Amino acid sequence: MKDIIVQKFGGTSVADTDKIKNVARAVIREKDLGNNVVVVVSAMGHTTDVLTKLAKEISPNPSLREMDMLLSTGEGVSIALLAMALQAQGCDAISMNAMQVGIITENIHSNARIIEIKTDKINEHLNSGKVVVIAGFQGVTEDSEITTLGRGGSDTSAVALAGALNAKRCDIYTDVDGVYTTDPRIVPCATKLEQISYEEMLELARVGANVLHPRAVETAKQHQTALRVRSSFKTDDLGTLILGVEKMELHRPVTGVACDLSQMRIVVCDVQDNPGTAAMLFDGLASENISVDMIIQSYARKALNTNDIAFTISKGDWIKTKAILEKLRDTLQYSNIYEDCSIAKISIVGAGMIDRPGIAAKMFRTLANLDINIKMISTSEIKISCLVEQSRANDAVEALHKIFGLDSKEIAVVNGDLPNV
Amino acid sequence: MKDIIVQKFGGTSVADTDKIKNVARAVIREKDLGNNVVVVVSAMGHTTDVLTKLAKEISPNPSLREMDMLLSTGEGVSIALLAMALQAQGCDAISMNAMQVGIITENIHSNARIIEIKTDKINEHLNSGKVVVIAGFQGVTEDSEITTLGRGGSDTSAVALAGALNAKRCDIYTDVDGVYTTDPRIVPCATKLEQISYEEMLELARVGANVLHPRAVETAKQHQTALRVRSSFKTDDLGTLILGVEKMELHRPVTGVACDLSQMRIVVCDVQDNPGTAAMLFDGLASENISVDMIIQSYARKALNTNDIAFTISKGDWIKTKAILEKLRDTLQYSNIYEDCSIAKISIVGAGMIDRPGIAAKMFRTLANLDINIKMISTSEIKISCLVEQSRANDAVEALHKIFGLDSKEIAVVNGDLPNV
Numbered sequence: 001m002k003d004i005i006v007q008k009f010g011g012t013s014v015a016d017t018d019k020i021k022n023v024a025r026a027v028i029r030e031k032d033l034g035n036n037v038v039v040v041v042s043a044m045g046h047t048t049d050v051l052t053k054l055a056k057e058i059s060p061n062p063s064l065r066e067m068d069m070l071l072s073t074g075e076g077v078s079i080a081l082l083a084m085a086l087q088a089q090g091c092d093a094i095s096m097n098a099m100q101v102g103i104i105t106e107n108i109h110s111n112a113r114i115i116e117i118k119t120d121k122i123n124e125h126l127n128s129g130k131v132v133v134i135a136g137f138q139g140v141t142e143d144s145e146i147t148t149l150g151r152g153g154s155d156t157s158a159v160a161l162a163g164a165l166n167a168k169r170c171d172i173y174t175d176v177d178g179v180y181t182t183d184p185r186i187v188p189c190a191t192k193l194e195q196i197s198y199e200e201m202l203e204l205a206r207v208g209a210n211v212l213h214p215r216a217v218e219t220a221k222q223h224q225t226a227l228r229v230r231s232s233f234k235t236d237d238l239g240t241l242i243l244g245v246e247k248m249e250l251h252r253p254v255t256g257v258a259c260d261l262s263q264m265r266i267v268v269c270d271v272q273d274n275p276g277t278a279a280m281l282f283d284g285l286a287s288e289n290i291s292v293d294m295i296i297q298s299y300a301r302k303a304l305n306t307n308d309i310a311f312t313i314s315k316g317d318w319i320k321t322k323a324i325l326e327k328l329r330d331t332l333q334y335s336n337i338y339e340d341c342s343i344a345k346i347s348i349v350g351a352g353m354i355d356r357p358g359i360a361a362k363m364f365r366t367l368a369n370l371d372i373n374i375k376m377i378s379t380s381e382i383k384i385s386c387l388v389e390q391s392r393a394n395d396a397v398e399a400l401h402k403i404f405g406l407d408s409k410e411i412a413v414v415n416g417d418l419p420n421v
Numbered sequence: 422m423k424d425i426i427v428q429k430f431g432g433t434s435v436a437d438t439d440k441i442k443n444v445a446r447a448v449i450r451e452k453d454l455g456n457n458v459v460v461v462v463s464a465m466g467h468t469t470d471v472l473t474k475l476a477k478e479i480s481p482n483p484s485l486r487e488m489d490m491l492l493s494t495g496e497g498v499s500i501a502l503l504a505m506a507l508q509a510q511g512c513d514a515i516s517m518n519a520m521q522v523g524i525i526t527e528n529i530h531s532n533a534r535i536i537e538i539k540t541d542k543i544n545e546h547l548n549s550g551k552v553v554v555i556a557g558f559q560g561v562t563e564d565s566e567i568t569t570l571g572r573g574g575s576d577t578s579a580v581a582l583a584g585a586l587n588a589k590r591c592d593i594y595t596d597v598d599g600v601y602t603t604d605p606r607i608v609p610c611a612t613k614l615e616q617i618s619y620e621e622m623l624e625l626a627r628v629g630a631n632v633l634h635p636r637a638v639e640t641a642k643q644h645q646t647a648l649r650v651r652s653s654f655k656t657d658d659l660g661t662l663i664l665g666v667e668k669m670e671l672h673r674p675v676t677g678v679a680c681d682l683s684q685m686r687i688v689v690c691d692v693q694d695n696p697g698t699a700a701m702l703f704d705g706l707a708s709e710n711i712s713v714d715m716i717i718q719s720y721a722r723k724a725l726n727t728n729d730i731a732f733t734i735s736k737g738d739w740i741k742t743k744a745i746l747e748k749l750r751d752t753l754q755y756s757n758i759y760e761d762c763s764i765a766k767i768s769i770v771g772a773g774m775i776d777r778p779g780i781a782a783k784m785f786r787t788l789a790n791l792d793i794n795i796k797m798i799s800t801s802e803i804k805i806s807c808l809v810e811q812s813r814a815n816d817a818v819e820a821l822h823k824i825f826g827l828d829s830k831e832i833a834v835v836n837g838d839l840p841n842v
Contacts, residue, residue, distance in 0.1 A: 051498065055502065065515075070498060070502065073494040079490065080490040083484075085479045088480035088483075099520055146518075
């Protein structure tokens with residue numbers, strides 16, 4: 001039995017026919033190593049934007065079901081063209097959309113989760129020597145409705161396929177060449193990581209690193225599928241391998257430093273300090289699907305029977321949040337709302353910090369030495385996040401990157417769209 | 422039970438989002454008359470050309486299976502957008518591709534025939550008050566392979582759906598406003614026909630009239646589905662109704678005059694006059710899928726034991742035909758091949774000529790009076806075709822149109838791409 005390798009190429013990797021021919025070469029290289037290859041592709045370049053624009057011209061609020069029907073055509077184009085390119089280069093290949101494979105999802109449009117992947121047809125084609133080119137991002141319900149998987153959907157398709165097929169590895173080809181200790185645009189001596197654990201990738205994704213969607217990482221972790229993030233353009237660079245923490249040696253307590261500028265802080269002042277007040281507030285936000293990240297409730301001012309509640313949300317959710325706070329004004333009896341958009345969330349992430357005390361203290365001391373005020377703090381087992389003034393974000397990242405020994409001797413060569421860790 | 426009307430809109434009718442909104446209005450008008458409406462659409466405007474160009478950039482000879490996968494995405498876009506447009510105008514609607522409907526075809530790519538259409542899901546949606554928007558041109562095999570129906574495929578989809586659904590009528594909306602007695606570009610007083618029989622439409626299609634693909638007309642005839650060809654732009658014009666000849670009163674022997682410039686004539690000179698020679702020649706052509714239209718074998722020259730064989734083919738088949746003739750040179754022992762591209766096939770068509778003798782004589786006399794030489798003649802029950810010099814084609818059409826009483830008192834108002842009858 002040959003090993004199965006799943007390769008995933010995103011929209012920029014298949015943006016035009018020359019790039020598709022390049023992808024075909026990368027596929028054939030993998031096949032020539034003696035592997036069975038399944039390729040997952042996204043829609044070409046800006047296809048999704050073009051289709052969305054057409055839909056908006058027709059309706060300000062198109063139905064999600066018809067949007068899925070519309071957007072799923074994008075991958076239909078790229079899988080057919082890639083199969084043709086493989087055939088033109090002498091490699092037997094066949095394209096399959098989600099319906100043909102049987103990538104079964106829940107019956108939810110625009111953001112469905114995969115329930116099951118049928119593998120019999122794929123295995124049949126692989127055993128007859130074909131490369132199988134599969135449409136990412138899309139799925140189908142038991143009732144033959146077309147669905148899409150939402151943001152990072154093609155990554156999720158690839159990882160889920162790798163799990164279902166018991167693939168040896170899933171290679172995510174992208175426009176960055178791996179996962180870095182931090183954003184090389186901020187710290188030029190950021191280091192590309194050779195390995196990182198699922199858990200660390202998840203924490204990094206949650207603090208704004210855009211390399212992989214958390215759902216894809218979760219799926220890989222669940223199936224314990226080895227995942228490689230590598231560049232579509234630098235084929236001799238192996239990128240970063242993402243795998244189980246138990247397979248890694250943890251040399252350093254901190255693996256990466258991340259900076260997230262997408263959040264804002266809201267303080268609800270002088271809320272009545274009655275039981276259930278906070279629950280009412282956060283239930284309200286949850287019911288509108290607003291994710292709250294950090295929360296701090298100040299000590300109650302006993303005399304007034306009030307306290308302040310501060311929390312962070314994504315800037316995009318501000319209008320919805322404001323409406324909910326207005327609605328709750330009488331219930332919460334707050335005096336004032338204060339919002340702050342000029343914040344940055346600086347996080348250090350590392351599976352190695354579990355057994356090493358003092359990491360948090362070292363972080364706080366480093367920021368204090370720079371005279372950077374910490375507005376909020378949150379922690380998990382393998383992550384510590386501090387909210388700071390946005391204007392001091394780069395200073396904070398640079399200092400933390402150095403103090404935790406992540407600086408490389410070389411300066412990262414940065415090209416194209418950049419790693420966001 | 423409400424009547425079902427099937428409406429078909431071609432690529433030019435859905436070429437942009439404004440046109441799609443117009444189509445939605447035409448659909449709602451039909452629904453407001455109290456009918457259940459099924460809409461079949463082609464891909465938007467030049468989508469098919471754009472996709473074909475991409476494929477050619479990748480491979481000079483892409484596999485037909487992958488071409489079908491590629492091209493079928495075009496209708497995926499237009500059905501979703503039309504469903505959105507209907508919803509935006511307050512009309513409940515749902516789009517379905519061929520796989521979702523179950524438009525089952527043979528397992529032949531790029532030119533499949535429909536075997537069966539499943540109607541349960543369509544009827545379910547219709548009964549719940551929805552307009553059902555279905556992708557034309559595409560089908561699916563029993564094994565979930567995507568196929569396409571070839572030229573005129575969307576017309577065929579619409580007519581086959583109308584048959585399967587027992588529709589009251591199938592309206593083909595197009596960029597011409599009906600079927601004319603002849604091409605108004607040649608004869609400005611050409612008349613739009615209110616009715617025409619399936620058989621006449623078939624004969625007209627075979628002699629180069631491009632209004633409807635013969636396969637669509639055949640399918641309508643088979644199910645006795647009333648077919649209406651009408652303009653997407655002039656909504657108050659009912660166009661031309663195509664129906665069974667038994668339902669028509671035949672006022673005139675001739676219904677239309679057509680001129681076909683797509684053919685060329687080939688003469689194979691001094692072929693050995695042995696049994697089976699002609700069979701060998703035409704078997705050779707048939708094996709390469711070359712359709713031969715008219716055939717004349719001259720009287721044998723007894724002394725030499727040879728004769729000449731003349732036939733017409735589509736100009737596009739000339740290179741393939743030449744190769745076959747070269748290959749058969751030794752077998753046929755012909756002296757020479759003579760080809761003639763400057764010919765026109767002029768045909769008169771009419772179900773009414775069956776019981777009226779003298780129509781052919783009248784045609785020949787008309788041409789003779791104009792000093793137009795007839796190079797070949799072929800006839801069917803309801804059609805007579807003459808091959809003439811291309812330079813005299815317009816004179817011939819004009820004269821025949823007049824002599825058979827087809828001239829209208831009004832001059833046809835001609836706009837946009839023109840009727841081709």
